[in-house]
Amino acid sequence: MFSILKVTFVFFMKTKTASWIILIVLSCIWGSSFILMKEGLKGFSSDEVAALRISIASLFLLPFLIKYYKIDLRKNIKGLLLAGVFGNLIPAFLFTKAETEISSSLTGMLNALTPLFTIVIGFLFFKQTISKNQLIGVGIGFVGAIALIYFGDNSDSSKNTLYCLLVALATLFYALSVNAINTYLSGVNSIVATVWSFTLIGPIAACYLFGFTDVVKHTSENPAAGSSLFFISLLAIFGSALSVIAFNQLIKLSGTVFASSCTYLIPIVAIAWGFLYGEVINLLQIAMVGVIILGIWIMKSKGKTGVEEGQLPEVAPEKD
Numbered sequence: 001m002f003s004i005l006k007v008t009f010v011f012f013m014k015t016k017t018a019s020w021i022i023l024i025v026l027s028c029i030w031g032s033s034f035i036l037m038k039e040g041l042k043g044f045s046s047d048e049v050a051a052l053r054i055s056i057a058s059l060f061l062l063p064f065l066i067k068y069y070k071i072d073l074r075k076n077i078k079g080l081l082l083a084g085v086f087g088n089l090i091p092a093f094l095f096t097k098a099e100t101e102i103s104s105s106l107t108g109m110l111n112a113l114t115p116l117f118t119i120v121i122g123f124l125f126f127k128q129t130i131s132k133n134q135l136i137g138v139g140i141g142f143v144g145a146i147a148l149i150y151f152g153d154n155s156d157s158s159k160n161t162l163y164c165l166l167v168a169l170a171t172l173f174y175a176l177s178v179n180a181i182n183t184y185l186s187g188v189n190s191i192v193a194t195v196w197s198f199t200l201i202g203p204i205a206a207c208y209l210f211g212f213t214d215v216v217k218h219t220s221e222n223p224a225a226g227s228s229l230f231f232i233s234l235l236a237i238f239g240s241a242l243s244v245i246a247f248n249q250l251i252k253l254s255g256t257v258f259a260s261s262c263t264y265l266i267p268i269v270a271i272a273w274g275f276l277y278g279e280v281i282n283l284l285q286i287a288m289v290g291v292i293i294l295g296i297w298i299m300k301s302k303g304k305t306g307v308e309e310g311q312l313p314e315v316a317p318e319k320d
Contacts, residue, residue, distance in 0.1 A: 019254045022246050027262040030111075031269020033239040034104035035277060036231045037096050043228025044218050046100050050092040051209035052229070056236035057088075058202025061195045068192045076196075079184025083248075084197035087177025088240060089205065091170035098166040103279040108270020109148060110167040112292045115261055116141040117175030119299060126179045137299025144291030151284050178259065181251050190248035198241065261300065264293060 040049040073080075099107055116138050122128035149164040185193045209215055219225045251259040267289050274281050 019250060022250045023262050026243055026246055027265030028269055029238050029243050031108060031266040032273060033235055034108045034270050035273040036235040037099050038104045039231035040228045041099060043222045043224035046096040047093060048213045048215045049096045049232055051205045052232045053092050053236045053240060054089055054201060054205035055209055056233055057240035058198040060237050060241045061198050064191060064195045068195050071192050071196055076185060076188055079180050080197045080200055082180035083177050083185065084201040086173040089201045091173050094166045094170035098163045101163040102160060103274060105271050105274025105279050105281050107167050109267045109285060109289045110164060111171060112267050112289060113145055113168055113171040114174045115296045117172045118178050121175045122179050126183055133301055134299045137295045140298060141292045141295025144288045144295060148285060148288035181248055186252060190252065191245050193248050194245045
C-alpha cells in the first residue's frame, strides 16, 4: 500500500497539474510573507526579524539532515551558496529593512520584478538566449517598476525611492538564485538542496543575531515580542523552509521562468493583505503593477528562455 502511494505521489509530482498547484500555494504563502514581516517588526528591529527568520528556518530544517545528509559538497557548494546567500540570507535583510519605511503591499507589488530580472540574469551570466518579445517585455516591466517606485506610498519621494530600491535589489538576488538552482542544482534532491543551503547560512544568521543585535533584550522587554516571534516563526517555517523546498521542486519540474512567474499572483495576495490591514493603496500603484505584469506576459508569450510552456523538463531521480 505504501509503495502504491509513493508511486502515485512521484507520478503526480511530475505532472503539469502539480506544477500549477505548487505555483498557486507558493504565491499565497509568499504573498502573505510581507505582512508577516510587518508583524515581526512590531517587536523586533529589521535585522533581528531577518536573522530570526533565517535562524528559525535553519533550526526547523536541521532534523532533515539525518536523512538528507548525502551530497557532494565539492561539486554542489557553488550552487548551494548562491541559493542560500542570494535566495534567502541577503533578501531577508533587504525586505525587512525596506518595510520599515514602505508598506507591505508596495513591497509585494515590487516583488513582481523577479521574472524580469530572471531573464536578464539568465542572459547575462548563464548563457541563455533572449528573444525580441522578452526584450520588449523587460522594457515595459521596468517602466512600470520605475513609475511604481516614484509614485510610492511615502510623501518623501527620495526616501521612498531608496527603500523601494532595496526591494528591487532583493528581487535581483532572487533572480540570481533561481538561475543558480536551475544551473548548478538541477540534479540534486530539492530537500537536500534546501537543507544544505540553510545549513550553510543558518550559523551566519545566528552569529549575527546573538552577537550583533539586542534580540535578547527586545524579547524580554518588548510586550509585542511574543506575538512578533510567532509571526516570524510562521514566516520562517512556511515562507522560507518549506516553500523553498517546494520552489526548488517547481524549478526542476517546469524551469526557471515558469517558477518565477508565481510573482503574477504574489502582488494580488500582498495587496489583499494590505487592504485588510488598512494600508494606503492607490489606483496608480495597482495600474503600475498591471504594467509590470503586462511586461511579464509579453516576455513569456513567445520565444521563451528555457522550458516552453506546456513542456516539462526531465527531472533527475530523487536521491534518498
